[in-house]
Amino acid sequence: MNQPRLPNIVWIWADNLAYGDLPSYGNDRIQTPVLDQMAAEGVRFMQYYIAHTVCSPSRAALLTGRQPYRTGIVDVLRPDSPIGMPADELTLAEALRAEGYATAAFGKWHLGDRVEYLPLQQGFDHYLGLPYSMDMLPTVLYRGNEIVDELKGDRVQNVTERLVDDAVAFIEANHERPFFLYFSHTIPHPPLNIPPRYCKPGHTVYEDALEYMDEQTGRILEGLGAHGLAENTLVMFLSLIHI
Numbered sequence: 001m002n003q004p005r006l007p008n009i010v011w012i013w014a015d016n017l018a019y020g021d022l023p024s025y026g027n028d029r030i031q032t033p034v035l036d037q038m039a040a041e042g043v044r045f046m047q048y049y050i051a052h053t054v055c056s057p058s059r060a061a062l063l064t065g066r067q068p069y070r071t072g073i074v075d076v077l078r079p080d081s082p083i084g085m086p087a088d089e090l091t092l093a094e095a096l097r098a099e100g101y102a103t104a105a106f107g108k109w110h111l112g113d114r115v116e117y118l119p120l121q122q123g124f125d126h127y128l129g130l131p132y133s134m135d136m137l138p139t140v141l142y143r144g145n146e147i148v149d150e151l152k153g154d155r156v157q158n159v160t161e162r163l164v165d166d167a168v169a170f171i172e173a174n175h176e177r178p179f180f181l182y183f184s185h186t187i188p189h190p191p192l193n194i195p196p197r198y199c200k201p202g203h204t205v206y207e208d209a210l211e212y213m214d215e216q217t218g219r220i221l222e223g224l225g226a227h228g229l230a231e232n233t234l235v236m237f238l239s240l241i242h243i
Contacts, residue, residue, distance in 0.1 A: 084112015093123030107184035
């Protein structure tokens with residue numbers, strides 16, 4: 001008898017999305033049909049807590065299940081910070097890879113920008129993303145352990161689409177095996193550099209960024225649907241909120 005396939009896991013962070021900013025939580029100024037559908041068809045949480053008020057400790061807590069002080073990451077990391085996620089921490093990616101999962105991280109990492117702290121050293125098979133926030137310079141894009149682009153000028157506007165392109169390609173390449181896809185949006189954390197075609201009259205750039213994020217998140221879900229994976233995939237969309 002064939003064993004049932006392990007479920008895929010897709011974890012999607014929104015960076016700095018506040019409670020009440022989505023229509024499913026009361027905002028009537030914007031349209032986010034993808035996230036609205038997720039909220040309607042899935043489980044909508046009314047209480048949600050993160051481990052810290054800043055980015056790096058919260059991400060460390062999610063990936064390890066441990067309080068920030070235990071991982072040693074208790075404040076936001078900056079370019080060339082001497083510390084990062086310790087190698088002896090067991091991450092969610094490492095635990096899932098041991099069970100046969102393909103693993104990939106996309107987007108903002110923010111757990112150390114030295115090579116020894118990057119995602120490939122933390123249980124991920126594949127990585128495309130930024131090592132820290134986009135308001136920290138230089139704004140560089142990593143593929144694996146190598147810098148492949150410095151995001152200057154118009155190139156920074158399309159970074160979300162590039163990340164989603166790669167995430168969809170990862171789904172395509174691994175649709176016949178269980179996978180863990182960790183996608184960390186760089187938005188709506190400032191600076192909000194989005195393609196000009198998404199800027200609407202009467203909207204703030206923050207509101208435009210939320211609608212853009214909704215559309216791009218939908219492309220990931222479409223990638224799952226294209227391979228009939230929606231019914232066997234646990235998709236979580238959450239916010240990492242700063243004070």
